[in-house]
Amino acid sequence: MNDDPTLADVRDGLAEVRDSLAKAHPSIPASEIIARASRRRTRRGLAGAGAACAAIGLTLGLVLPSGSQARPVHVHLAAWSVDTNPNGTVTFNLLQVSQPARLQHVLAEAGVPARVRWGKICLARGRHVLLSTEGFVKFSPSKTWKDQPESTFAVIGPGKIGYWSWTINPAKIPSGARFMLSAVPPDSVPRNDIQAVWEFVPESAPVACARFMKS
Amino acid sequence: MRVYGVEQDRHEFAEFYAAAWDDCLRIVMISVGDRALSEDLVAEVFTKAWASWPKVRGLAEPRAWIIRSALNAHVSWWRRHRREVALGSHDATATTSQDPGLDSSLVAALRRLPVRQRQVIALRLLLDLDTATTAEMLGMSGSTVRSHLHRAVAALRRDIPARNDQEIAQ
Numbered sequence: 453m454n455d456d457p458t459l460a461d462v463r464d465g466l467a468e469v470r471d472s473l474a475k476a477h478p479s480i481p482a483s484e485i486i487a488r489a490s491r492r493r494t495r496r497g498l499a500g501a502g503a504a505c506a507a508i509g510l511t512l513g514l515v516l517p518s519g520s521q522a523r524p525v526h527v528h529l530a531a532w533s534v535d536t537n538p539n540g541t542v543t544f545n546l547l548q549v550s551q552p553a554r555l556q557h558v559l560a561e562a563g564v565p566a567r568v569r570w571g572k573i574c575l576a577r578g579r580h581v582l583l584s585t586e587g588f589v590k591f592s593p594s595k596t597w598k599d600q601p602e603s604t605f606a607v608i609g610p611g612k613i614g615y616w617s618w619t620i621n622p623a624k625i626p627s628g629a630r631f632m633l634s635a636v637p638p639d640s641v642p643r644n645d646i647q648a649v650w651e652f653v654p655e656s657a658p659v660a661c662a663r664f665m666k667s
Numbered sequence: 668m669r670v671y672g673v674e675q676d677r678h679e680f681a682e683f684y685a686a687a688w689d690d691c692l693r694i695v696m697i698s699v700g701d702r703a704l705s706e707d708l709v710a711e712v713f714t715k716a717w718a719s720w721p722k723v724r725g726l727a728e729p730r731a732w733i734i735r736s737a738l739n740a741h742v743s744w745w746r747r748h749r750r751e752v753a754l755g756s757h758d759a760t761a762t763t764s765q766d767p768g769l770d771s772s773l774v775a776a777l778r779r780l781p782v783r784q785r786q787v788i789a790l791r792l793l794l795d796l797d798t799a800t801t802a803e804m805l806g807m808s809g810s811t812v813r814s815h816l817h818r819a820v821a822a823l824r825r826d827i828p829a830r831n832d833q834e835i836a837q
Contacts, residue, residue, distance in 0.1 A: 458824045459816075463792045465773045470693045470793055473769070478688045480710050482681035489717040582673065 490584040522563025522622050534558045540623060546616040549635040549648065563622030565630035565655070573646045573665040574634040576657035585652050588624035592617045606649035616650075630655050636663065679724065680717050687730045688713070694793045695737045698785050700769055700778055705737075712736040731790050731804040738789065742782050776823050784819040787812055 524536040531550035535543045542562045549555070552568040559566040567574070576582070585591075593605060593616050605616070635648035645664045688709065696705040712733050716723045723729050777788060783805070790801040791812070802809045 458820050459792075462773070462788070462820055462823050465771075466697060466777070466788070466793055469697055469769065469771060469774055473693045473696060475689060476692065478684065479706060482677075482684040485684060485710065485713050486677060486680065486717050488714045492714070492718065 487584075487586075490582075490586075523561055525558055525562040527558045534562055534564075536562055537619075540621065542618075542620045542622055544618045544620065546618075546633075549633065555633075559631075563625070564620055565625065567630060567632050567659075569632075569634035569661060571636060572634060572661040572663055573636060573649060574632055574659050574661040575646075575649065575665065576632065576651060576653040577660050583626070583629050583652050583654060588621040589652070590619040605651075607647045628655055629653065632659065634661070676720055680720055683724070683729060684713055687733060690794075691730055691733045691737065694734050694789050695741075696769060697774055697793065698738055698778065698789055699741050700774070704741075708737040708740050709733065711740055727800050727803055728794070728796060731794055731796060731800070734789050734794065735786055735804060738782055738786050773823065780819050780822055783807075784815045784822070787815040788819050791816055 522536075525534050525542070526536065527534050529550065531548040532544070532546045532555055534555075537543060542559075542564055544559065544562075544564070549568065549570045552570040556566055556568040559568070591605065629652060631650060631652055633648075633650040636646075638647050641647045642664060691712075692705055692709050695709055696702055699705045699708065715736065716729070716733060723732055726732050777785060780788070786805055787801060790796045790804060791798070796804070798809045798812050802812045805812065807815075
């Protein structure tokens with residue numbers, strides 16, 4: 453049997469139907485599609501992280517620290533400051549990543565789980581692990597960009613961070629998630645490499661650190 | 668200084684979404700038969716596409732991934748809802764569209780085909796992909812694509828006697 457005439461007939465017939473359908477535009481904007489995926493990813497990531505934490509806790513008989521152990525913090529350095537506000541939110545201002553271990557400790561005391569690294573850029577492997585910060589983080593870089601992503605921000609190439617400021621509600625940070633903040637000295641950064649970056653990811657996400665990392 | 672690559676990904680995805688949505692919806696509608704359900708399926712699949720964007724954007728034909736996934740999602744949807752369907756063919760019950768073209772005998776015959784044959788028809792004839800790309804997108808060999816296409820066209824030929832007669836008359 454030779455299908456070719458029928459094939460052409462079917463192709464033409466279906467093409468006619470396709471072209472006859474009323475042209476439409478997406479009823480859901482792309483931003484909403486992206487937001488849906490982020491919300492779904494957050495739920496799945498946290499469910500997985502929660503299950504993993506529960507398993508570890510059961511195995512080791514440990515009680516993991518929670519956000520309820522946060523206490524008011526007021527630490528001011530030239531490079532950064534962390535302040536607990538009367539309404540429970542935390543204001544974190546960053547000019548330079550200095551004394552990273554202390555910064556990480558102070559943030560933890562304020563109820564903000566974070567991993568801070570100076571001298572290497574650290575990123576969770578795979579962009580899919582980014583979690584939504586919608587509703588509990590307000591991030592304000594000194595220089596703003598249109599349509600700024602909600603869960604990550606980076607400075608590329610030589611230059612200064614400028615002035616980064618976060619207002620974070622620790623009570624709303626999902627358990628099993630943390631901020632990752634890392635930077636390298638600006639003078640030595642090649643043109644297209646990352647100089648400083650933060651992102652919000654599951655604690656269980658694998659992390660890769662390197663002195664130089666392409667954007 | 669510039670914003671990190673996630674923002675670039677969002678921009679790329681938004682462009683792809685705007686450019687591909689209408690094509691994908693039309694093809695899914697032909698196979699599914701209902702505009703509202705097709706829009707839901709396509710939206711769901713675009714959401715999955717964004718979640719796997721690094722993978723999807725690297726494919727030979729991302730639109731084909733959307734269409735294939737939407738048709739698979741339709742099968743899953745039907746499996747979940749089949750108890751709610753009063754009579755035999757889910758395809759027959761789904762033709763409630765406001766688009767007259769979707770009620771043609773050719774489209775009705777297409778909807779009676781097995782899903783793999785419908786996927787091959789959608790990618791080969793409606794998206795106009797070649798056999799190799801269709802095979803890659805559907806995860807089957809080229810000969811399997813040709814076989815599905817042959818069977819699908821044979822079934823459509825049987826189901827559309829009027830068109831067949833017209834063809835013979837030429």
